[in-house]
Amino acid sequence: MNLNSKDMACVGICFGTPEAPCLTTVPIRDATFSVTSICREPRADEANDVRLPVSESYFLMLYLEDAEHADIRADGSCTKVRRFARGTICLVDLADGAAIRLNSRLRSLAFVLPKALFSETAELSPETGRRRLICRRGEPDSVLRNLGTALLAFFAGTGTAPAPLRPVAVAICAHLLHRYGEPIEGSVGKAQGALVREEPGTTLRPLATQIDRAKSHLANHALSLADVAHACGFDDLGHFERVFVGETGVTPSVWRRRGLH
Template sequence: MSLETLAHDVDQVGRCFGLAYAPCLTTVPVKNAAFSVTRLRRDVAQVPVAVRLPAQNAYFLMLYLDDVSHCDIRPDGSLTVPRLYPRGSICLVDLGQGASIMLQTSLDTLAFVIPHDLFDEMGELMVDLTASSLRCQRGVADTIVAHMGTALLPLLERKDMSSAATLRHMAIAMCTHLLHDYGYLPELDDVPVCQTRILSEGQQKAAKDYVLENLQKNLSVALIAAAAGVSARQLSLGFRQATGMTPYQWLMQMRIARSKELLAQRALPLQTIAHRCGFTDHSHFTRAFMRETGMTPAAWRNYRLQ
């Protein structure tokens, strides 16, 4: 994903709230999926303001920096009862079908857009994560997100190189917190007997075959799911059920396995192996390989082939 595309996606958040030049920052914490934060300050006088967020495969998280009142706009255009969101509370929704609200009072918030794929990519960093989707939250006090938001405010004003590095680490920390506190993976006992197996054998095979045939490419859960003819959510849940891993964790295992085969060819440069196995660069290859084996690729090659 290009920087221009990232900038456009982030600017879209401000435009949805009628703020063309809202301060925003974006980063790619792991591999491809982008994490963004936007400072939204919108005055509401006498007339409520409608806000409509387009559908996308992402979660939308708002941290309220001041008390605000708003309600949801239902698909038929009717309004829910207005609700007070106190300062320091959050609202977390899935944008799979978009979202619409009506602001009743002025808004001061930090808005985060977190793609579904980013949570799957987190499996590369933390193999103990047990969820890949989140429960929606409304008006819940969250001191951890509140403290992170406070730390992000000066970064939105500064926007220098140190801001980008800090944002990347904070994005990983926030995603980890959200998964641990609001993560959700339905228990198999809750699934009807006729649907106990979330993915059929054929769907599992299609997904795995697609991964193995395209290790060199930038793969996302959405692409793998499309190859298997299922939704991204169904793939994530089904993969966890069948393998005990997220699709991204399984993908990384396959990349490591393929890299070991190529390492047997002593004349093949490590950079070439990294590229053929789909790693971003040599550094990404080394970090992933060490997490799996405890050794660098070069050390593993020398040890195994001596």
């Protein structure tokens, strides 16, 4: 079985919850955005396996409460059971499908997001260029947590997707591209010529501008170092720290602690 944009509701079937409510919309042009509200109790009489078929899509799960599950390998064996805290996400590419074995109750929002949808989203910001998403497991994401709260309000309504679902869908896709996207080799935006130095994990902005923005953001102690890195176009905190040290001679945390502004 393959998932496609015309039959997104089948993701509930994959979780053994065919009655799970699902909202879909076409937020930009052709590709469909789909989110399903999953509530699945563990069942003593079965293996509690969830199998997602091959699809040209990404699968995103936002955990609404703590959950535990293991990945099922291609040979049928399982990885060690892992705990996923409330407010964290799991983002995977369905190019080869995916499978997990539940070890606890699962309450989550499950998104099936066609790769074509991210191409359409990138077109809204031509300087970004085409990007692929990097898989993440168990990573906290306050932006998605807040957007998920907005989506829960839709599910609490009549069950029909209202018009405002479209901007929420676009906001989710744009956030995923910004935070977890990396340029596809051979495809860059218009700003490439403005780069002082190009390294994986940065958006296409002049390096000096990135560091100046970082210095400004570091003065705001409400932002974590990861937040500062992402706000300045770095998708990887380690890379941000290396570049910052190379330009200033100190780490971002030392810069913040000493108030070097």
